Amino acid sequence: MDVTLSDEDLAFREEIHAVFRDEFPDDIRRKRDKGVPMERGDLVRFQQWLHERGWAGANWPVEYGGTGWTPVQKYIFATEMAEANAPPIVPFGLSMVGPVIYTFGSEEQKKRFLPDILASKVWWCQGYSEPGAGSDLASLKTRAELAGDHYVLNGTKTWTTLGQHADWIFLLARTSTDVARRQEGISFLLVDMTTPGVTVNPIITIEGDREVNEVVFEDVKVPLENLVGEEGKGWTYGKVLLQHERANIAAVAISRFRLRRLRDQTTKPVRGAAPLSEDRNFMRKLAAVEVDLRALEYTELRTLAAVQSGKAPGPESSILKVKGTEVQQAIDTLYLEAAGYYALPYVQEQYTLDADPAEWVGEGAETQTSLKYFNFRKASIYGGSNEIQKNIIAKHVLGL
Ligand SMILES: Cc1cc2nc3c(=O)[nH]c(=O)nc-3n(C[C@H](O)[C@H](O)[C@H](O)COP(=O)(O)OP(=O)(O)OC[C@H]3O[C@@H](n4cnc5c(N)ncnc54)[C@H](O)[C@@H]3O)c2cc1C
Structure with missing residues (x-):
């Protein structure tokens, strides 16, 4: 390499x-x-x-x-x-539905949707998961029944990230139950969020934010022209999208930046306390995460070299997802430890733009450090949980 x-x-x-x-x-x-x-x-x-x-x-x-x-x-x-x-x-348009449309969509869909996605004129969200279907996505219950020139959509999607801002949602819905495998009979639909019968309900997460939602569809009319590719083949299209999603979630470059920023902070005394660099236990943990990140970087570069030589990224993206999110969460934990008591939201007001960075340890505002720690528990769950990725690695990479 x-x-x-x-x-x-x-x-x-x-x-x-x-x-x-x-x-x-x-x-x-x-x-x-x-x-x-x-x-x-x-x-x-x-x-x-x-x-x-x-x-x-x-x-x-x-x-x-x-x-x-x-x-x-x-x-x-x-x-x-x-x-x-x-x-x-924001991945839903540029990194997810865009590639699905230019790969599997009709010429009309490409003309209609791609320019606005590229220009970020339209906000998209992703409707895969349901209250009873996450890891086992093929058990999804949302149904789209054909009625002339449109489908009638009924069901509930959940964990819909930033759905409160969305103009459109791409989703998987069951269009047939008469199938040999559960993965068949699922279709990939594009739905205008302003269509009558669409309701978006907030879900407030542990850090007190509205990042995810439940989206309910009651007799929603979806024009036939909003079906992507062939009816019943949505699973195949959805899987392509998930590989894009997983490789992005690894966020190796962002982890490198955050870790270097933290190491820089360890040299300065804050609020009269000794610099963190004198805390050997903290520095040992920091070094251990740096070693893990370096190993991850080489895995990423190996994948890159394979792609550069013409191979498609395959199940290896699962390795990047697992290790990438473990490193992200280890960095969140280090920041939290570094900020300590000051990371707690009730200890102080959130910093404003006028605050002095010399006064804090953490990612900008210390309070954000704890909120981010809680928020990023999600990284090992979304995009296919890390346990599921380990199953994929066992089967498709290790051949177990
Ligand atoms: C913050 C956040 C944002 C999200 N955004 C979106 C979004 O925008 N759109 C969307 O469609 N979805 C979204 N998701 C949903 C996400 O994809 C699912 O949460 C995920 O697939 C897991 O499904 P589940 O929550 O139903 O958990 P379950 O599938 O019920 O899993 C529960 C636990 O069991 C484990 N488990 C399940 N099956 C197995 C198995 N076979 N072997 C070993 N362990 C197993 C899982 O790893 C997990 O730890 C989001 C989730 C979160 C947390």
């Missing part, structure tokens, strides 16, 4: 780096650096900023407005984005 960057790749990295350094919206940068949560408008504006530079479709083919970058260039881009502490890309 050769991990040396060519002269062209080095020039590419310099170009991306310079744009993030010189043109990245200053107000968003300040919020990110101080740990102030991103609002819908910030996320949309950031993605539109990427779009203006032609970078929104980092993984998309050129014919649909994508960059056409090589796997190494995509890797460099993700690294530079993390190093700039840029907000995460």
Whole structure:
């Protein structure tokens, strides 16, 4: 495996780096650096900023407005984005439904949906999970029954991330029960959230935030033209999307940035206390996570080298997902330990943009450190839980 960057790749990295350094919206940068949560408008504006530079479709083919970058260039881009502490890309449009539509959708669907997804003009959400169907997704109960030129949709989706902002939802629904395998007879539908019969109910998570929702469908009319690909083949399309999702969840470059930021903080005394670098136990734990992260980086680079030489990413994305989320959560724990008592939400007001970073240990505002710790318990559950990924690795990677 050769991990040396060519002269062209080095020039590419310099170009991306310079744009993030010189043109990245200053107000968003300040919020990110101080740990102030991103609002819908910030996320949309950031993605539109990427779009203006032609970078929104980092993984998309050129014919649909994508960059056409090589796997190494995509890797460099993700690294530079993390190093700039840029907000995460909301994955549902650009990383999930977009690739499904350009791969399996009709020409009309491509024309109708892809430009708006690329320009982040429309907010999408993902309707896979149901109250009784998560890991065992094929047991989903939402039904779409054909009635002339439309389907009638009934059922409930749950854990729908940021569904409160969504204009559209892509979902899996059962269109037939007369099947040999449960994975058959499931279809991939695109549904306008303003259609009568769609209700979005909030679910408040442990850190007190509304990030997920329940979405209920009662006799919702979905035009036949919103079926993606063939009826009953949604499982195949949905699986492609999950592989994209898993590789993104690993977030290796972001972990590298966060860990380096934490190591930098260990050298400074805060509130008159000795610097963390004098706490040998803490530094030993920090070093152990750094070693794990380094090993993960090499796994990612090995996958990258395989993709660069023309192989499709396969079940190895499950390894990246498991290890990537374990490292993320280990970093969350280190930040929490570093901030200690000050991470507790009731100890102090959340920091504002005027607060002085020299006064805290953590990811910007210390209070955010604990909220993030609680919020990111999700990482080992969503995108297919880590236990399920281990089953996939056992079967498809180790051949057990
Ligand atoms: C914050 C958050 C955001 C999410 N966002 C979305 C979203 O936007 N859209 C969407 O569709 N879904 C979303 N999900 C749902 C997510 O994909 C599911 O939670 C996940 O697939 C697990 O399903 P479940 O919650 O029903 O748990 P279950 O499937 O009931 O699992 C419960 C436990 O049993 C374990 N388990 C289950 N089966 C096995 C097995 N065969 N072998 C070993 N262990 C097993 C699991 O690992 C887990 O620990 C989100 C979830 C969270 C937490």
